[in-house]
Amino acid sequence: MDKPKSLDGDMGEKDGEKQANLNPVISVEGQVEADVEKFGTLHRTLTPRMIHVISLGSNVGSGLFIATGKALADGGPGNMFLGYLVVCIGVWANLQNLTEMTIAFPTSGNYIDYADRWVDPALAFGAGVAEWLEATFFVILVNYWAGGTVPDAALLSIFLVICLAVFFMPNKFFGWLEYFGSLVKVFLFIFITVISLAIIGGAGSKGYMRDGSTWTDLPFKNGFGGFANAALLAIWAIGDQVFIGVMGGEAESPRYSMAHSANLIPWRVAVFYLVSTVLVSIIVPSNDPRLLGGSGVAASPFVIAVQDAGIKGVPDLINIVGEEEGYAGMNELYY
Numbered sequence: 001m002d003k004p005k006s007l008d009g010d011m012g013e014k015d016g017e018k019q020a021n022l023n024p025v026i027s028v029e030g031q032v033e034a035d036v037e038k039f040g041t042l043h044r045t046l047t048p049r050m051i052h053v054i055s056l057g058s059n060v061g062s063g064l065f066i067a068t069g070k071a072l073a074d075g076g077p078g079n080m081f082l083g084y085l086v087v088c089i090g091v092w093a094n095l096q097n098l099t100e101m102t103i104a105f106p107t108s109g110n111y112i113d114y115a116d117r118w119v120d121p122a123l124a125f126g127a128g129v130a131e132w133l134e135a136t137f138f139v140i141l142v143n144y145w146a147g148g149t150v151p152d153a154a155l156l157s158i159f160l161v162i163c164l165a166v167f168f169m170p171n172k173f174f175g176w177l178e179y180f181g182s183l184v185k186v187f188l189f190i191f192i193t194v195i196s197l198a199i200i201g202g203a204g205s206k207g208y209m210r211d212g213s214t215w216t217d218l219p220f221k222n223g224f225g226g227f228a229n230a231a232l233l234a235i236w237a238i239g240d241q242v243f244i245g246v247m248g249g250e251a252e253s254p255r256y257s258m259a260h261s262a263n264l265i266p267w268r269v270a271v272f273y274l275v276s277t278v279l280v281s282i283i284v285p286s287n288d289p290r291l292l293g294g295s296g297v298a299a300s301p302f303v304i305a306v307q308d309a310g311i312k313g314v315p316d317l318i319n320i321v322g323e324e325e326g327y328a329g330m331n332e333l334y335y
Contacts, residue, residue, distance in 0.1 A: 044250055044251060044252050045170075045171045045172045045175060045250065045252065046171070046175045046247055046250045046251045046252060046257075047175070047252055047257075048251075048252070048253055048256060048257040048260065049179075050175045050176070050178070050179050051247050051251055051257040051258070051261060052257065052260065052261055052264075053179050053182050053183060053186075054175075054178045054179060054182045054247065055247075055261040055264075055268075056182060056186060056264075056268060057178075057181065057182020057183065057184075057185040057186055058182065060182075060185040060186060060188065060189045060272060064189070064237060064272060064273065064276055065192075065300045065302060065303075065318055066299060066300050067233045067234070067236055067237040068080070068233075068237070068276060068277060068280045068300075068301055069280075069284075069291040069299045069300055069301040069304070070229075070233055070291065070292065070299070071083060071084070071229065071230040071233040071234065071277075072280055072281060072284065072286050072291060072301060073286055073287075073288070073291035073292050074221070074222060074226050074229040074230060074233070075220070075221055075222060075226030075227055075229055075230035075286075076218045076219050076220055076221030076222070076226060076286045077214060077215050077219050077277075077281030077282075077286060078215070078219035078220040079219075079220050079221060079222070079226040079227040079229075079230045080230045080277050080280075080281060081274070081277050081278065081281065082227055082230070083227055083228075083229075083230030083231035083232075083233070083234045084230070084231075084234045084237075084238070084273050084274060084277050085274060086231055086234075087231055087234035087235055087238050088234075088238060088266075088269040088270065088273055088274065091238050091265070091269060092265050092266050092269065095262060095265050096262060096265075098111060098114075099258050099259065099261070099262035101114055102254060102258050103254060103255050103258050103259060111127065112124045112127050112128050115127055135156060135159055135160075136152075136156075138155060138156070138159045139152045139155045139156065142155050171250055175250075188317070188318070189272060189276075191317075192302055192318070193275070193276075193279065195302075195306060195311070195314065196279040196280075196282075196283055196302065196305065197279070199283050199305050199306065199309050199311075200279075200282055200283060203309060203311070204306070204308075204309025204310045204311045205309070205310035205311075206308060206309055206310035207308075207309040207310065210282050210283060212282055214281055214282060214284070214285045214286065215281065215282075217285065217286070217287070218286065218287075221286055234273075237273070238269060238273055280301045280302070283301065283302075283305040284301040284304050284305050288304060290304050291304070300315075300318060302314075302318065303315045303318060
């Protein structure tokens with residue numbers, strides 16, 4: 001009888017070099033064992049504190065501030081909430097699996113390596129190429145001020161040069177840069193939440209008390225189609241949480257830091273996204289034409305609400321942090 005194959009045993013000639021890179025290399029204490037031949041002299045300098053804060057900030061981004069507007073316009077408040085709820089549950093389940101693989105096989109390529117290993121090289125290639133497409137969001141944010149006067153190619157070139165400048169720095173520098181960038185995004189979320197609650201209470205020179213009447217006018221707009229559109233937008237907003245796993249290849253203690261971050265995932269997505277969808281659905285009606293007529297930050301329901309309330313400066317602040325978020329997010333994935 002043939003001996004069953006195992007991850008630690010002989011995987012056959014076909015797997016070749018991949019087996020050397022995907023064998024478990026973590027000690028009981030959670031520290032990655034030094035194995036230069038298998039892991040290629042990576043300097044694991046990302047501390048558990050860095051990973052916790054970076055993974056927290058990775059939940060705050062353009063999808064939260066902008067995609068919620070189109071989801072509200074397409075599906076109404078009820079469909080938007082249900083769409084985000086379903087996707088949040090799916091993201092939680094998916095990241096639990098990703099975290100388990102990261103703890104056992106902490107490679108720097110992470111989910112792209114896993115796609116190559118357990119699915120197909122074509123999927124890994126597609127996943128890697130798709131990450132570069134997200135850089136186009138930087139152009140959208142800059143054009144909020146530039147108004148299309150700067151060529152897109154020039155903006156993308158500037159963006160890539162800034163990214164390369166970080167890539168040439170030590171890994172510790174990258175970790176601290178992402179750490180403080182994540183703190184900025186979390187503080188912005190707290191600020192936007194407070195502003196939204198104030199708008200509901202009637203704050204601003206043009207403000208008025210919100211009574212939840214937006215939920216009485218087509219809460220499930222466009223039926224199942226509205227729900228499906230909201231869910232697709234939620235996938236764009238929430239689905240890209242894989243950097244938690246990518247950090248496993250650079251973490252000092254991936255077993256501890258990855259597991260701890262995974263345990264906080266349900267609370268993070270619930271607070272950041274489900275609370276935000278409820279606030280958005282109260283402060284902006286789903287039939288507001290600006291939700292579909294604007295572009296970039298101008299279509300953000302938070303920006304629309306503060307403009308209606310007569311509060312100045314907030315749209316520019318959201319755009320500034322949005323650019324920082326876009327740069328940080330791309331930096332994380334390209335690194």
